[in-house]
Amino acid sequence: MDLLEDLEFRGLLFQVTDRDELEAKLKQESISVYVGFDPTADSLHIGSLLPILALRRFQLAGHKPIALVGGATGLIGDPSGKKQERTLNSQDTVIQWTQRIREQLSRFIDFAAEHNPGMVVNNYDWTRELGVIDFLRDIGKHFSVNTMLNRESVSARLETGISFTEFSYMLLQANDFLQLFQRHGCTLQIGGSDQWGNIVGGIDLIRRVAGAQAYGLTLPLVTKADGTKFGKTESGAIWLDASKTSVYQFYQFWLNTSDDDVVRFLKYFTFLSKEEILALEQEVQTNPGARKAQKTLAAHVTELVHGAEATARAMHLSNVLFSGDIQGLTEAEIQDVFEGVPFAEVSVDHPKDIVSVLIASGACPSKRQAREDVTNGAIHVNGEKIDNVAHVFSFEQMIGGKYLVIRRGKKKYFLLKFV
Secondary structure, three states, X not given: OOHHHHHHHOOOOOEEOOHHHHHHHHHHOOOEEEEEEOOOOOOOEHHHHHHHHHHHHHHHOOXXXXXXXXXXXXXXXXXXXXXOOOOOOOHHHHHHHHHHHHHHHOOOOOOOOOXXXXXXXXXXXXXXXXXXXXXXXXXXXXXXXXXXXXXXXXXXXXXXXXXXXXXXXXXXXXXXXXXXXXXXXXXXXXXXXXXXXXXXXXXXXXXXXXXXXXXXXXXXXXXXXXXXXXXXXXXXXXXXXXXXXOHHHHXXXXXXXXXXXXXXXXXHHOOOOHHHHHHHHHHHHHOHHHOHHHHHHHHHHHHHHHOHXXXXXXXXXXXXXXXXXXXXXXXXXXXXXXXXXXXXXXXOXXXXXXXXXXXXXXXXXXXXXXXXXXXXXXXXXXXXXXXXXXXXXXXXXXXXXXEEEEEEOOOEEEEEEEO
16 A cells, blocks of 8 residues: 555545645655644653654655654644643743653654654744744735634634634744745645644645645544543553653553454554454454454554563563562562552551451451451452461561552452551
C-alpha cells in the first residue's frame, strides 16, 4: 500500500484537502510535513501519540518530518476543544516545558537520516520579533472575521465567551505554516480533527501570501468503545514521561485494552503490517482469552515510547504479578507495581497475625470476615496462600523486611507496610 492507503486502512484519515493531488505529490517527491505540539505541561501524554506516530509514518515513507514545539502559541492557548479560557503560564515555565517536549519528540523522529532527516523547530524563534503592527498588516489583513467566527474551534466558544487572545490563535498557527513553507518548503500540516479550521487557515494564508498550494490532513479523535475518555485512568492522564507514568503503569494501560478497542488501537499506534493486524483480529474473535492482541499492543507501544529494555522489565513485572511469585521484587518495584492499590502503614509493633494484618490493610472489615476468608482459602500474602487463622508473620517473611502484599480473591490487592 502507498502511504495514504495505509493511513486509510488504519482509520487515520479523518479529513484531507485535495486528496488526489496530495496523493500524486506524495508518490512523485519527498515533501516536508509538520505537526505542532504546544507545551501545556512538562510532558506529552498519549493523546499526542497519534500525530507523533503520523510524523514517523511519513518519515518512514521517505518524507521530511518537522515537529513544531509551540513556545509562542503555548503562551497564548488554543481554544480548540476547551469550554473556557486556559490558564496562561509564565514565559519561564513555557520555556522549560518546551525543552522537555523537544527531548521527548527526539525519541520518535530520526534527526540523522541520510536523505530525509527530521527536525524540531520552535515557533517562538520567528514570533518573538514580530511586532503587533506587522502582525496585523502582514497576517491579520488576510483573514475574514466572519470566516473565523464560523470555525468550529471559535464558534463552539461564542456562548461561554472567548478572549481576543485565544481568538488570535488561529492567525498565529496560520503564520507558523507560512513560516515553515518559506523557511523549509513545508507543504503539509497534520493535526487532530479539532485543528481543521486552523490548518485550512494556514493553507489559505500560504495561497494569499506566496501564491502556492499547501495541504492539510487531520487524524480522528481517539475514543474508547465504552464512551470513556481515551488516555485517562482513575489516577489521571497517561504521560510519555516515565517519572509521571511509570513504564509498568504505561504497559498495563495498553494491556488492559478491551477486545472492542484493541484492533483499532493496533492500527492507530503500531507499525504492524495489515496482514499482522488482521491475524491478531482473528485471534480476538477465536481465542479472546489468550489476549494476544493486547499483549502485542502493549509491548509494541511501550517499546516505541520507552525502549526495549524498559519494556522487557515491565513485561517481567506483569508476569510476576500474574503468577503471584512476588517474593523477588525490590521495594521500588513494589511501590511501582502496586501504585494505586489500597495502602496502609502500621508501626513495627503492630500485631502481625493474619487476622490483624487483614484488618489493618483494609482487606477485611472485621475479624469474623477475616477468619472466614482465611479458612475459605481466599487470602494470599506475598504470593503464598494463608489458610491458618493463627498464622503470624515475621519480618523475614516480608518483602524488604517491611511489606506484605495481600490478595483477597482473584484480583483485589492491598499493601501493608510496617514502619
